[in-house]
Amino acid sequence: MVEADGGLAPLEREVLELRALVRELSERLAAAVAVLPRDAALALARGDTAEGGADGSPFRLTEWHETIEVTRADIAAEMDLLWKRVPPRESA
Amino acid sequence: MTRRRVTIVILCWNRWELTRRCLETLKAHTDLGQVDVLVVDNGSADETPARLREIPWIRVLTNPSNLGYVRGNNTGIRAAEPGNDVLLLNNDVEILQPGWLDTLGDAAHAAPDVGVVGCRLVLPDGRLLHAGTFILPDTFWGQQIGALEADVNQYARTRDVEGIVFACAYLRRELLDVLSGLSEEYVSYFEDTDFCLRAKEKGFRTVCCGAVTLLHREHGSTSDAPDLFEKIFRKSQATFRTRWKSALDARYTRSVSWQSILNFPTGYAMSCREILRALDAEGVRAAYAYVYGPGTPFPVREPENARDYLLNVISKRETGRRPPVSVVYGQGDVFLRNKGRTRVGYTMFEVDGFPAEWVKNGNEMDEVWVPSAFNRDGFVASGLKVPVRVMPLGVDVDHFHPAVKAFPNPAGDFVFLASFEWGERKRADMILKVFNQTFRRTDPVVLVCKVLNVNKPTNVGRQIEALGLSRAGGRIAFLHNKEFPYHQLGALYRSADCYVSAGRGEGWDMPLMEAMACGLPSIATDWGAHTEFVHEGISYPLRIRGLLPADARAPYYKGFCWSDPDPEHLQHLFRHVAEHREEALEKGRRAAAEMTAKWTWGHAARRIAGRLDAIG
Numbered sequence: 001m002v003e004a005d006g007g008l009a010p011l012e013r014e015v016l017e018l019r020a021l022v023r024e025l026s027e028r029l030a031a032a033v034a035v036l037p038r039d040a041a042l043a044l045a046r047g048d049t050a051e052g053g054a055d056g057s058p059f060r061l062t063e064w065h066e067t068i069e070v071t072r073a074d075i076a077a078e079m080d081l082l083w084k085r086v087p088p089r090e091s092a
Numbered sequence: 093m094t095r096r097r098v099t100i101v102i103l104c105w106n107r108w109e110l111t112r113r114c115l116e117t118l119k120a121h122t123d124l125g126q127v128d129v130l131v132v133d134n135g136s137a138d139e140t141p142a143r144l145r146e147i148p149w150i151r152v153l154t155n156p157s158n159l160g161y162v163r164g165n166n167t168g169i170r171a172a173e174p175g176n177d178v179l180l181l182n183n184d185v186e187i188l189q190p191g192w193l194d195t196l197g198d199a200a201h202a203a204p205d206v207g208v209v210g211c212r213l214v215l216p217d218g219r220l221l222h223a224g225t226f227i228l229p230d231t232f233w234g235q236q237i238g239a240l241e242a243d244v245n246q247y248a249r250t251r252d253v254e255g256i257v258f259a260c261a262y263l264r265r266e267l268l269d270v271l272s273g274l275s276e277e278y279v280s281y282f283e284d285t286d287f288c289l290r291a292k293e294k295g296f297r298t299v300c301c302g303a304v305t306l307l308h309r310e311h312g313s314t315s316d317a318p319d320l321f322e323k324i325f326r327k328s329q330a331t332f333r334t335r336w337k338s339a340l341d342a343r344y345t346r347s348v349s350w351q352s353i354l355n356f357p358t359g360y361a362m363s364c365r366e367i368l369r370a371l372d373a374e375g376v377r378a379a380y381a382y383v384y385g386p387g388t389p390f391p392v393r394e395p396e397n398a399r400d401y402l403l404n405v406i407s408k409r410e411t412g413r414r415p416p417v418s419v420v421y422g423q424g425d426v427f428l429r430n431k432g433r434t435r436v437g438y439t440m441f442e443v444d445g446f447p448a449e450w451v452k453n454g455n456e457m458d459e460v461w462v463p464s465a466f467n468r469d470g471f472v473a474s475g476l477k478v479p480v481r482v483m484p485l486g487v488d489v490d491h492f493h494p495a496v497k498a499f500p501n502p503a504g505d506f507v508f509l510a511s512f513e514w515g516e517r518k519r520a521d522m523i524l525k526v527f528n529q530t531f532r533r534t535d536p537v538v539l540v541c542k543v544l545n546v547n548k549p550t551n552v553g554r555q556i557e558a559l560g561l562s563r564a565g566g567r568i569a570f571l572h573n574k575e576f577p578y579h580q581l582g583a584l585y586r587s588a589d590c591y592v593s594a595g596r597g598e599g600w601d602m603p604l605m606e607a608m609a610c611g612l613p614s615i616a617t618d619w620g621a622h623t624e625f626v627h628e629g630i631s632y633p634l635r636i637r638g639l640l641p642a643d644a645r646a647p648y649y650k651g652f653c654w655s656d657p658d659p660e661h662l663q664h665l666f667r668h669v670a671e672h673r674e675e676a677l678e679k680g681r682r683a684a685a686e687m688t689a690k691w692t693w694g695h696a697a698r699r700i701a702g703r704l705d706a707i708g
Contacts, residue, residue: 057562057563057564058557058560058561058562058563059528059556059557059559059560059561059562059563059565059568060557060563061553061556061557061570064553064556064570064572065572066551066552066553066554066572067572067573068545068546068547068548068573069573070357070544070546070573070574070575071573071574071575072575072576072577073574073575073576074242074576074577074580075242075244075499075576075577075580075581075583075584076242076499076583078571078574078576079499079583079584079587080499082540082569082571083499083501083502083503085569085570086501086503086505086538086540086567086569087533087563087567087568087569088503089503089505089533089534089535089536089567090533090534091534
């Protein structure tokens, strides 16, 4: 916990900088993925690496934020995010 | 059917840009051969008169000065062809859809007693502005139904309403022959509600046709002059109050004190809100009081603001120290806080009996209500001696229906949806495991779980990972601790293809009912209170293997049983639904029709009102 008189302003600045950085990295990632072949992009999204394929490996939660705080959300934005979070289907 | 000709009356005063947009969109979406377009210029001083003269397909009527909204529109109504219906259209309205006028005309002529037809109005930012109006004799402040909700196509059907705003008002000639026009006792404001109430006095209904949506920019002619607005508004309000107070008071034919919970995100609170709204529409003057708080099992004070005008008014009404009839709607452990001379306890429970304390308290009531025969039998078996009546709950078919906007999965996968609070009762573990084992990652099928967990020691993510699900199995995505505004929830259901409720027991299961009202096929455990409204014709009942002791944290479950849903049958149903989509769709369609025909909050309120008549 940071006391209000203990200098919140630098932390707020840092948060803003980090958010801008995350945005920039997301945009760069999206641009890079966009030019990859589909299979390679899917493999990256699955997190497949040299250590093994998907089959038989344990289920991992992606983008899970464990919290007991209930967030009020807008359905349109949340559904858009949800469909992006769905693990991609693999070809048979 | 021969369509009656319509005169569209558009009143304008300056602000040519608004009028131009109104006329352009009107021309783009209207068969001009069917209509007379009459623009009443209320003495504009800008370019409006010159521009109007350049448009060959309109007739212009020029008033020498600004006569105000009411007299300006009456000029147009009087100038319309005597046999025509009249449609009043504000010049700050834009037409969005072809066929709009035919649809309004069809609604107007659907029955001989329809006199006034309004429509949905949306704001430029996409929020709903209007789906009808109501006015309460407590405050005489007109309210627009649905105002400022995000538009997900709620209120899509044609419904009876008390009033509509006259930004778009289709008026049948038969009614105009009786009422002639708007009351000139008003300069502006309240004249539309006044007209609808006068129509009702003459035997004509007002309806809001949800199949038509227009854009309303709400640039009223007094919006830039707040002092003028205040003056005109107050004067009109006083006129309206004098004219209509006794008629609006007489709308309430019964009253009840309603002690419950309203402003928390609980099942009782959400359903309480709907019951109070429906009771008001049914002519029951309810006065609400919070039943929990210090000294009760839920010792938290309730926030005062219900974020809803009607509910705030109902909350401020005096219940009195000893009202004739009071209903406590909540758990049986607060029945004794009932302060009525006739006392009703209204509750529900998820297992096969009721705790001794609830039974003891119930026996102090004059009668007990439960929503299901399942609960009635459980209460009686537990020792309840006073009369117990089945009073089912309902569903809001204006926010939960098959035409609610969907946000479908862009990948085209078939989507199963489950929504639950994390815990023993809902069998999340079974749903996740069985789904994951039933399907492969290569299948075009996804399970979306909306999970709620407010229990601090429980780490849901860790528990899910501990289930040992396989990445090669059926794909699952989560909405964790997201609360959607109630009016948007239908869009969540509509974005899925099948709803899954595989819990051990339910006191009612509102989400299941909402999903069914949205036209979703459902898989639902064949045991519990929801069997009141679920059957094989409209759902896929999930077999149970038998009953088990209700082993959970809730102390009230001790000594009772709940069901053991069959995982093998769930696996079969998952696969069956995914492989028989047409059959499932048909079940969903039948479910939606049955919810509308039998299970709305209006049905619930009529049963309550009938019972209040009998005991009051």
